Amino acid sequence: MATLRVPPAVPSPQEDCEQLHKAFEGWGTNEKLIISVLAHRNAAQRKAIREAYQATYGKDLLESLLHETHGDFEKIVLLWTLEPSERDALLANEAATKWHPTNRVLIEIACARSSQDLFTVRCAYHKQYKRSLEEDVAAHTKADFRKLLLPLVSAYRYEGEEVNMHLAKSEAKLLHDKISEKAYSDEEVIRVLTTRSKPQLIATFNQYNNEFGNPINKVLKIIYFFFFFLSTHSLILSLALNISSSQDLKSDPKDDYLAALRAVVRLICCPEKYFEKVIRLSLNKLGTDETALTRIVATRAEVDLKLIKEVYQSRNSVPLENAVKHDTHRHYEDMLLALLGSDQN
Amino acid sequence: MATLRVPPAVPSPQEDCEQLHKAFEGWGTNEKLIISVLAHRNAAQRKAIREAYQATYGKDLLESLLHETHGDFEKIVLLWTLEPSERDALLANEAATKWHPTNRVLIEIACARSSQDLFTVRCAYHKQYKRSLEEDVAAHTKADFRKLLLPLVSAYRYEGEEVNMHLAKSEAKLLHDKISEKAYSDEEVIRVLTTRSKPQLIATFNQYNNEFGNPINKVLKIIYFFFFFLSTHSLILSLALNISSSQDLKSDPKDDYLAALRAVVRLICCPEKYFEKVIRLSLNKLGTDETALTRIVATRAEVDLKLIKEVYQSRNSVPLENAVKHDTHRHYEDMLLALLGSDQN
Structure with missing residues (x-):
């Protein structure tokens, strides 16, 4: 279900390199030519182009792109040209080292890649940053977020389709009990979300819905609205008292953590x-x-x-x-x- | 620094299979022949023998070995014949599903294998048990042990030789502060031990020794002896009071956890x-x-x-x-x- 369109007859990497080199030549840059080449090649083809470019012109294609493009166009061209694992490593590094509780990039990478792809990102991270991904995540995050993110980025989930319905039932109940107690960062909740296979978790979430009458995500959402209501209430109060609470409203750690949990559930389900x-x-x-x-x-x-x-x-x-x-x-x-x-x- | 001795002229896998088949034939088993073949082949050669055996005799060599050998000899022959990753997966599964705080097998596998080898064990675990290693470890362990073991078995440590001396100093101090407070399961202690690269940790432990006058392992040991002293003291007391406390003495969770921490340190250093x-x-x-x-x-x-x-x-x-x-x-x-x-x- 990709949108990438590769032409039926793909030019050789060498020909693509020449086109790109032509796009960089002289005054100005031919952005349309860059797009017509790079936006229509898959990851393996882009990699071959980068290798051919290095061999022909003695420098990394990314360097030339960095020099020849600007602004948002530069960012998307660079990000797109990278190999998927390098790209994810770059995004994960930025998210980890400039950590903010509203940032969902680490959760996206941990939950929306296959187990093997996530491992390949961790390999690329070693190569690019001379550290491990989990090392940076652990060093820059704290408290509940660290408890959730560290096992998420370190996971190598089983990918078979097998589902244990008995387990799905017992863990749906466990999640329900913990959510009822508002123990969202309980280590059992985190254990289930970060270690079980995706098909197993989907069965658990379905079981939750069947047994307790609400999708788990909505339950977390209702609580979110409840917090939002409280925040709004305190805003009115603080406005009345002439106290600025805009900073608090922008990022409430409890609220952000619930939003992170919802992101995990949604990225696994849909x-x-x-x-x-x-x-x-x-x-x-x-x-x-x-x-x-x-x-x-x-x-x-x-x-x-x-x-x-x-x-x-x-x-x-x-x-x-x-x-x-x-x-x-x-x-x-x-x-x-x-x-x-x-x-x- | 292996002890395995492979002969200069190794017979073909087919010839080895024939020898093994001969060892299984008739009444009784020729154990000496089994040893002369299997104990002198490396992992790749043993794998080739298993494949040739399956192709020639239509069954797994392990099945025949299971049938033809017994007792401790059977156990070592089977364990040895497995591929290293399969063997570790088997040992890890046994350790996780029959978890006991005195069992060090998971720590051995997590700390004494290369990052790539540990990942290969996790792959073999998927194949053999249709679950992930971390899933079983998380489901069967509790409290401090889970906090330590889960990131240990999920780690993919950076393996370069680079060491950040500034970090080594600050984290040696952090470890010292936490150990002084007896906060052995503090999440910062676990973060350092489970995510930093081995060369970085060795530098941190050296720094600990230089700065605070004791190897970190000895400090944990002194505390261990302190607990042991307390235990001995309580034993004398309980004997005097005619109360059997042998069970308590056998396995004190605090004691076991400290021993586990020492195992991590020793497996990383030496x-x-x-x-x-x-x-x-x-x-x-x-x-x-x-x-x-x-x-x-x-x-x-x-x-x-x-x-x-x-x-x-x-x-x-x-x-x-x-x-x-x-x-x-x-x-x-x-x-x-x-x-x-x-x-x-």
């Missing part, structure tokens, strides 16, 4: 819905959130962006491309549309 | 000393601990058993082979001596 929401929120903002939009398009174009687009259309009654055209401009817009499978190439 | 001690204790017991002896010989013969033998000789003033001859018998003894590199083949 990654396309999770990613659609991130894109929707990135476009609905006053001032587009290009960082989020770039990340989701670059990381999902070869995976499930077609599915994400379908969910977007159905949720917003407008094609994602239209929203992108409305909110972005020039080469950045062109690159996004190309990766969304909607350019003329 | 695995050969750790393994020598396990072998020494297995032989010094009233009634040899064949389980431990078999495990260490089978898992280290292709790695560092030569080094372990040297440490043993130097620590006990007697060659390990002599102690093994004294404590074991018949085919089990022959197999151990062959793996120790001391048979006639």
Whole structure:
């Protein structure tokens, strides 16, 4: 369900290199040419182009792209050109070392990649940063977030389809008991979410819904609204008392932690819905959130962006491309549309 | 520094299979023939023999070995014949599902294998048990042990030689502060021990020794003796009061946890000393601990058993082979001596 469109007759890596070199030559840069090559090659083909470019011109293609492109276009071209594991390692490093509780990148990488892909990211992390991913995550996070994130990024979940229904029942009850006690960071909750296989967790979540009458995610959401209500209430109170509490409202650790738990559940059950929401929120903002939009398009174009687009259309009654055209401009817009499978190439 | 001796001219896997088949034929089993073949082949050669055996006789060599051998000899032959990752997965599964706080097998596998080898064990675990290693460890362990073991078995430590001396100093101080407070299971202590690279940890432990005048392991040991003193004291007291506390003395969770921490430190700094001690204790017991002896010989013969033998000789003033001859018998003894590199083949 990828949106990436590769032409039926792909030029050789050498020919692609020559085109890219031509795009960089002289005054200005031919961004359209860059897009027509790179946005229509898969990961293996882009890797071959980088190798051929290094062999022919004696430097890394990424260096030339860094020199020849700018702004949001530069960011998406660089991110896209990287191998998926290098790209995830880069995103994970940024998220870990500049850790903020509202950042969901580590959860996306830990939960929306296959077990083998997550391991490949950890290998790439060693190579790029001379440290381990879990080492940086552990060193920069704290308290409940560390308890959740460390096993998430270290996981190598079993990927077979086998489901133990007895276990699903007992762990649905366990989750329900803990959620009822508001013990969201209880080590048993974290154990279940971070170690069980995805099919097993989906069975557990279904069991939760059947047994207790609410999807687990909604339960966490109701609690979220409850907290939101409290926050709003305290805002009115503080406004009345002339106390600014905007900082508290921006990021409530308990609230952020619940949102992180919801992200884990959604990324395991329905990654396309999770990613659609991130894109929707990135476009609905006053001032587009290009960082989020770039990340989701670059990381999902070869995976499930077609599915994400379908969910977007159905949720917003407008094609994602239209929203992108409305909110972005020039080469950045062109690159996004190309990766969304909607350019003329 | 392996003890495994492979002959200069190795027969083909097919020839080895025929020899093994001959060893199984007729009344009784020719154990000497089994030893002369299997105890002198490396992991890749044993794998090729198993494949050839399956192709020729239509069954797994392990099945035939299980049928034809018995007792301790059976256990060591089976364990040795497995691929190293399968063997570790088997040992880890047994240790996790029959978890006991005095069991050190999970720590041995997590700390004395390379990062890649530990990952290969996790892959073999998926294949053999249809679950993940960390899933079973998390489901069967509790409290402090889970906090320590889960990140240990999930680790993919960086393996470069780079050391950050500034970090070594600050984390040596952190460990010292926590140990002074007796906060042995503090999440910062566990974070350092389970995520930092081995060269980084060795630098941290050296720094600890330089700065605070005691090797970290001895400090944990002094505290251990302190607990032991308390236990002895309470034993005398309970004997005086005619209360049996032998069960309590056998396994004190705090004591076991400290011993586990020491095992982590020793396996990172000097695995050969750790393994020598396990072998020494297995032989010094009233009634040899064949389980431990078999495990260490089978898992280290292709790695560092030569080094372990040297440490043993130097620590006990007697060659390990002599102690093994004294404590074991018949085919089990022959197999151990062959793996120790001391048979006639």
